[in-house]
Amino acid sequence: MEVSALQFGEHDCTVFSMFPVTSGALAGHYYNADGTPHDPYHELHLPHDPPLYPTLDRVPQTGFSCQGREWGLHADTEAYCQAFHLCQDHLVRSFLCPNATLFNDQFKVCDQFYNVRCGSPFEDL
Template sequence: MWSQKVALVLLLGAFSYATIVKRSPVKSKDEQDLSKVPGVPGHDYPIFKSVPPTNFHCGHVPYVPGMYANVETGCQAYHVCHDGREGEQGATFLCSNGTLFNQAEFACDWWYNVNCADATRLYELNLDPSKNPFFPKKKPEEEHLPVYEQY
């Protein structure tokens, strides 16, 4: 009798575990949970898993080195054009789903903060040393500090 109770408890435990596992949705490691991202994926913002092939070319940008939104990807992808070792498209990067490359800020930002249609007009910001992170900066010891007269 005792062994039948143990067998029944083990059987019920296994059944409960199987029911829980069966009801839990299993996501692949490549699937991203977009439920917390505002908007409709694929409508309000693109949802690429990798940078798609495009016609972007670093030879057609105003300044090298620089960072450039790829409007063919809806600005989800961007390129860093520098010394050419990454090829004609430069180093390519993909913003996370729900974010786009904000050419005005040189960073990925929520899709609703980015107007991708303005991106190519803002490429000129790469000429601004305060915006372009690749623009050569003076070292602190090279900067001239103000001289104060002593009284």
């Protein structure tokens, strides 16, 4: 049954419309109808708990160099991929990923630890 809002006045709060919505969860996320806590680490069947990384407030000093690297973003494996660098015209600009994330060299974004193989080739993913 379809009811027009204008039939009862433009601001009649007793009238509402219901629209069927078909939706899906984001990749890696699941709808949880019963409301129990969602633990992605156990759902992913990881052999370990999330690794512990230090909480950094600045990019650590490492031996990272842009020499011999292509222009663009690169993970700093000495910083366990918590830092990344922009190599551009022989200049280095350094950045930190937000805490609890690592730089994903394949997609050039800070990502969840279980999506990142720091220092490993992409084929290992």
